[in-house]
Amino acid sequence: MKYALLRKMSVTAFSGAMVLAASVSTASAEWKGWNIHVAGAHPSSFAMDKFAELVNAGTEGRIGADVFHGGVLGNQSDAIDQLRLGAIQFGNFNVGPLGRVVPATSVALLPFVFRDVGHMFRSVDGPFGDALSAAMVEEGILPVGWVGSGARSFYNNVRPITEPADLVGLKIRTPGNDLWVGMVQSLGGNATPMDFSEVFQALKTNVLDGGENNFPSFVSVKHHEVSAFLSLTEHMMLPECICVNLAAYNDLSDADQAVVREAGRVAANLHRELWDNDAAAARVEAEAAGVVINTIPDKSAFQAAMAPVYDTFRENNPELASLIDDIQAIQ
Numbered sequence: 001m002k003y004a005l006l007r008k009m010s011v012t013a014f015s016g017a018m019v020l021a022a023s024v025s026t027a028s029a030e031w032k033g034w035n036i037h038v039a040g041a042h043p044s045s046f047a048m049d050k051f052a053e054l055v056n057a058g059t060e061g062r063i064g065a066d067v068f069h070g071g072v073l074g075n076q077s078d079a080i081d082q083l084r085l086g087a088i089q090f091g092n093f094n095v096g097p098l099g100r101v102v103p104a105t106s107v108a109l110l111p112f113v114f115r116d117v118g119h120m121f122r123s124v125d126g127p128f129g130d131a132l133s134a135a136m137v138e139e140g141i142l143p144v145g146w147v148g149s150g151a152r153s154f155y156n157n158v159r160p161i162t163e164p165a166d167l168v169g170l171k172i173r174t175p176g177n178d179l180w181v182g183m184v185q186s187l188g189g190n191a192t193p194m195d196f197s198e199v200f201q202a203l204k205t206n207v208l209d210g211g212e213n214n215f216p217s218f219v220s221v222k223h224h225e226v227s228a229f230l231s232l233t234e235h236m237m238l239p240e241c242i243c244v245n246l247a248a249y250n251d252l253s254d255a256d257q258a259v260v261r262e263a264g265r266v267a268a269n270l271h272r273e274l275w276d277n278d279a280a281a282a283r284v285e286a287e288a289a290g291v292v293i294n295t296i297p298d299k300s301a302f303q304a305a306m307a308p309v310y311d312t313f314r315e316n317n318p319e320l321a322s323l324i325d326d327i328q329a330i331q
Contacts, residue, residue, distance in 0.1 A: 028064035031055070031248065034079040034091035039069040043278060044092045044240070047147065047271035051090070051242060051263045058259035063252075065090065083245050084140040090244045094149060095132075096177075098241075104135040107323045110313060111183040111235045112303045114327065117151055120237040121272070123327050131323060136241075142249050144264025145242035147271040150279060151234035155218060156210025157203065160294045161231035164188055164305045173199050173211040182309045183235065187302065200226060212236075215282040216275075224286040230293045233302060242267055 035048045045067075052065035073079055073088060076097045082088045084101065099106035107113065114120040123129065124146040133143050154161050156170055168188035174180035176193040184191035192208060202208040203226040211223060212235070218224055242264050249257060287293060296302070314321045 028059075028061050029248070029251070031063050031065040031089035032073070032087075033065060033067040034071075034073050034082070034088050035067055035069045036071045036076055036079075036092070037069060039067075043271045043274035044147070045069055046274055047145075047242065047267040048090075048092055050270050051145075051267035054263035054266060055260055058263060059252075059256045062256060063260075080141075083243065086140075086245050086247055088245070089248045090242070092147075092240060092242055094240045095238055098136070098141075101139050102132070102136050102141070103317065104132055104320055104323060106179075106317070107320050107327070108132075108239050109177075109179050109236065110324065111179065111306055111309060112299065113324065114237045115299075116234060117148060117237055119330065120148060120239060121146070123330050124239045126330060128323060128326050128330065131326065136243070137246060140246045141243050142246045143241040143243050144261050145268030145271075147240050147242065147268050148275060149238045149240050150214025150216060150275065151232075152212050152214050152236040152238075153231060153233045154210055154212045154235070155223065155227040155230040155291070157206070157226070157228045158209050160229045160292060161233065162294065162296060163301055166231075170209040171207075173202065173208050179309065179313075182312065183306065186305050186308050188305075196221075199223065203227060215279040215286065219282040219285050224289050224291050227291060230286060230291050232293065232295045233299070235302065242271075 031052075033048055033052060035044055037045045039045050039049070048067045048069075052067050055063050055065045071079075074082065076093060077100065079088060079091050080093055080097060080101060083091055095105040095108045099109065114123065124132070129143075129146055136143060154167070154172065156172070158170060159166055161167055164187045167184070170189045171192050172184050172189045173194045174184055174191045175196075181191040181193065194202060194208070199208065199211055200222060203211065203223060210227065213223070218227075218230065224230075244260060244264075249260060252260065283293065310324070314324070
């Protein structure tokens with residue numbers, strides 16, 4: 001009787017342990033994702049939701065990915081730090097803020113370093129992207145997809161820009177970044193750092209002559225309503241990554257790692273498609289509002305004017321100079 005009771009207790013304890021082990025082994029890893037844009041209103045939001053959806057489905061619940069839109073988990077710099085620490089597990093980040101922790105990404109900020117959007121994507125999808133990924137991995141960040149944030153061009157209320165001389169004397173709003181300021185000054189313009197929220201009124205009252213941005217942003221903030229000309233200099237094209245926390249990724253099985261990588265690829269392709277659609281629609285809207293848009297078939301004079309900017313960058317970052325050469329070698 002005594003042994004039977006002990007045996008019954010042992011079986012009960014063992015069964016309980018197995019149930020507990022099973023619940024632990026099947027519990028999903030919670031992955032929190034950061035996105036600065038509001039849900040359902042930007043290619044990044046749709047892409048991030050698609051990434052989470054595919055990860056959840058492909059891992060059959062072993063990962064429970066959830067996207068927090070609208071920057072509710074902090075600003076972009078904070079979110080990058082959180083990703084490195086593992087407080088969040090994935091996010092959509094621009095190479096600009098990433099440069100603070102991964103200096104190699106700042107190469108992509110150089111004006112005219114990419115000839116066009118296609119060249120930018122061939123660069124991040126090729127050896128240049130591999131080099132950036134390797135540098136980011138060293139900081140605990142793993143890119144699983146590269147997307148774009150549009151080609152930035154100049155707009156103003158004075159004249160079309162067809163050559164650098166057309167920028168001489170124009171007061172052009174820039175972010176408070178040395179590369180942007182140096183670019184405008186090297187082209188002969190009067191670089192005017194200003195908070196983005198103040199630009200509309202400054203254009204309307206002629207405190208500024210112009211600014212620079214991509215088509216969707218140009219239209220969404222109504223700058224097309226207070227600008228007469230937009231010239232397709234396409235001087236900057238800033239890549240963005242869909243990135244995951246390296247430690248969280250390394251904790252996954254090979255099969256689940258493959259799911260995460262494939263989800264990143266699909267989400268990135270969705271983002272690129274949606275962005276192209278939005279940019280085309282924004283251009284139509286700007287033209288309908290009366291903005292005169294001109295192309296610049298030969299940008300060599302603009303590129304040549306960037307020599308001081310590139311010389312300063314190479315001098316300050318000699319270890320990154322080869323990455324510039326890598327980009328320029330890509331056809």
